Amino acid sequence: MHTPDLFADERPDAGLREPLGAQAVVLRAYALPMLPGLWHTLQQLTAASPFRIMQTAGGRHMSAALSSCGSLGWVSDTFGYRYAARDPHTGQPWPAMPQELLQLGRQAAAEAGFAAFTPDTCLINRYLPGARMGLHQDRHERDFRQPIVSVSLGLPAVFQFGGLTRDAAVQRVPLFHGDVVVWGGVDRMRFHGVLPVKPGQHPLLGAQRINLTLRQAG
Ligand code: SIN
Ligand code: FE2
Numbered sequence: 001m002h003t004p005d006l007f008a009d010e011r012p013d014a015g016l017r018e019p020l021g022a023q024a025v026v027l028r029a030y031a032l033p034m035l036p037g038l039w040h041t042l043q044q045l046t047a048a049s050p051f052r053i054m055q056t057a058g059g060r061h062m063s064a065a066l067s068s069c070g071s072l073g074w075v076s077d078t079f080g081y082r083y084a085a086r087d088p089h090t091g092q093p094w095p096a097m098p099q100e101l102l103q104l105g106r107q108a109a110a111e112a113g114f115a116a117f118t119p120d121t122c123l124i125n126r127y128l129p130g131a132r133m134g135l136h137q138d139r140h141e142r143d144f145r146q147p148i149v150s151v152s153l154g155l156p157a158v159f160q161f162g163g164l165t166r167d168a169a170v171q172r173v174p175l176f177h178g179d180v181v182v183w184g185g186v187d188r189m190r191f192h193g194v195l196p197v198k199p200g201q202h203p204l205l206g207a208q209r210i211n212l213t214l215r216q217a218g
Contacts, residue, residue, distance in 0.1 A: 011156075011176045020161050020171060023147075023185030025112050031104060031151050032178035039153065039204055041098050042124065042212075045069045048095040049087045051126050057081060063131040064194075064211075070097040070121035072217045074140070081140055083121065083217045097122060104180075105149045105214035112182035114147040119214035127157065127209040129199040135162055135170070135191045138215065146216040147184025153177055153212070154205030155197055162191035177202060 012018070014029035031038065051065035054076040068074055072083040073094040087094050101122055109117035125133070138148055152159075152175040159181065162170040168191070175181065183190060197209050 011174075014178075018173075020173065020181070021183065021187040021190065023113065024161070024181070024183035024187035024190070026173060026175070027108060027111060027180040027182065029176070029178040030108055030111070030180040031153070034100060034104060035153075035178065036204055038100060038104075041100060042153075042210065045095045045098070046124065046126075049073070049090060049092075051124075052089050062133075063127075064133055065126045065128075065131075067124045067126075068121060069095045069101070069124070070119065072121040074121065074123045074217075083140060094121075101212070101214065104151065108149045108151075108180045108182055109147050109184075112147065112184070114182065114184050117146055117149070117216060119149065119216050121215050121217045123213040123215070125211040125213070127155070127194065127197040127211070129155070129207060130196050131209075132196040133194040135160060135166060135193040137189050137191055138213075139189065141215050141217045143216060144188050145184075147182050147188065149214040150181045150183075151212040151214070152179045152181075153210040154202040155200045155207070155209040157197045157209050158195040160191075160193045160195065162193075164189055164191075166191055177204070 012028045016028040018026040049067045057080045075084045105119040159173045159175045160170045
């Protein structure tokens with residue numbers, strides 16, 4: 001039987017809106033006009049607060065490496081998951097949220113129907129080939145009326161978008177450089193994850209995928 005290739009050379013057209021739910025949408029190539037400036041900004045952010053492999057509450061190592069910017073950053077260790085005002089690695093506050101990221105988050109959220117979004121944190125995930133993210137809910141933010149804005153850069157990956165319970169059916173959505181996914185409202189608590197990133201070379205980012213997750217956490 002023929003299996004559709006999720007990594008077919010043809011990426012969806014820029015500007016396409018692909019609904020994943022009543023209040024969840026993929027905005028194809030939405031962040032592309034901000035490149036390569038955004039990539040330059042990210043390199044500055046992760047020079048100040050470097051990528052690190054965090055431990056899960058259960059003591060396992062995550063396969064994606066993480067950093068953050070904004071007034072809060074997401075941290076994970078054997079004490080559990082939470083937002084913290086300081087980077088535990090540097091002991092310093094996280095780098096400030098760059099204006100361009102704030103604008104990108106606000107505009108993408110508005111585009112998806114969420115008008116009053118003011119992200120105060122951006123989680124920066126780095127996936128080298130083979131790295132993945134297991135199915136989880138984003139549930140450490142204070143106000144679940146605020147959406148999640150997720151920006152994909154670099155190598156493509158298959159995003160898994162599930163339901164409100166872990167065992168619900170999962171949609172598999174290939175995400176490419178510049179794609180933005182927004183989910184909120186009735187879709188805010190949907191389980192999601194990322195399948196292992198396949199080896200490859202991206203013209204701008206090289207052999208990696210970077211995901212930015214903008215949230216209003218505090
Ligand atoms: C996340 O849920 O934190 C990351 C999602 C992604 O990498 O696309
Ligand atoms: Fe997440």
